Amino acid sequence: HFRQGFSCDQCSREFKEPSPALLSFNSPLGACETCNGFGRTSDVDWARVVPDEALSIADGAIAPLATPSGKGMFRDLIDACTNLEIAIDVPFEELDAEERLQVFEGNDDVGWYGVRGYFDWLERKRYRVQARTQLARYRRYDPCTVCDATRLCEDSRAVRIAGQDIGATTQLSIGDLEAWLRA
Numbered sequence: 001h002f003r004q005g006f007s008c009d010q011c012s013r014e015f016k017e018p019s020p021a022l023l024s025f026n027s028p029l030g031a032c033e034t035c036n037g038f039g040r041t042s043d044v045d046w047a048r049v050v051p052d053e054a055l056s057i058a059d060g061a062i063a064p065l066a067t068p069s070g071k072g073m074f075r076d077l078i079d080a081c082t083n084l085e086i087a088i089d090v091p092f093e094e095l096d097a098e099e100r101l102q103v104f105e106g107n108d109d110v111g112w113y114g115v116r117g118y119f120d121w122l123e124r125k126r127y128r129v130q131a132r133t134q135l136a137r138y139r140r141y142d143p144c145t146v147c148d149a150t151r152l153c154e155d156s157r158a159v160r161i162a163g164q165d166i167g168a169t170t171q172l173s174i175g176d177l178e179a180w181l182r183a
Contacts (some may be wrong), residue, residue: 015154021165023159032153035144039151043121045140046104055091057081057103061092064113064138069130073118077103080112099101 006015021027031037050061057077060066064072081088084107086099095103106114113121119138125131143149150157150167157167162183169177 015158022156023152025156030152032144032151033148034146035151039144039147040141041109041144042139042141044116046136048138048140049104049115050092050171054091055094056090057086057088062103064115064118069134070118075113075141077115079105083110084112110143131142136150 007013008015008019008132016022016029021029024030025032025037025039027037030046032039034043035176044064049063055061062070062077064070065077078088080086082101084099084102085171087094087103092100095137102112104115106112106117119135122135126135130155144151147157147167152167152170152171157165159166161169162180164168168182172180
């Protein structure tokens with residue numbers, strides 16, 4: 001049988017034809033879609049959001065809400081806690097997992113968008129310096145689990161040279177890469 005193009009004989013998956021753009025994380029064709037070619041993803045760092053779990057919600061346990069710009073959301077949180085019967089005057093560390101989840105993720109039944117909703121709102125306002133500052137203050141960066149921090153998309157990582165994918169070669173030290181290239 002003759003087949004034109006690139007495909008896997010075992011799974012019949014079709015692949016894009018290799019090109020310089022496909023093999024570059026600086027190109028939309030080659031960059032991992034999850035991390036956009038950065039090799040890491042960001043998420044809310046809940047340890048920064050609640051730096052002192054000995055504080056109660058009423059005493060400012062949720063750090064971004066204990067600021068002048070967080071007053072409105074703080075009132076929304078207090079209303080939601082009242083409706084959900086979540087104690088606001090006990091240390092945050094004493095809240096159970098379900099109560100914490102509702103504080104962080106929200107509850108549509110009471111119209112509470114959650115602390116995550118606040119960060120989603122900030123993401124939409126990233127054009128403002130204050131929003132970017134708030135986001136940076138409460139973010140953490142983790143290696144991308146989709147591309148294993150290689151920064152390349154799946155089709156790029158499917159290209160193999162001497163049995164090794166291009167993403168794996170980016171993880172080699174200079175000395176190991178030189179030895180691999182010579183071999």
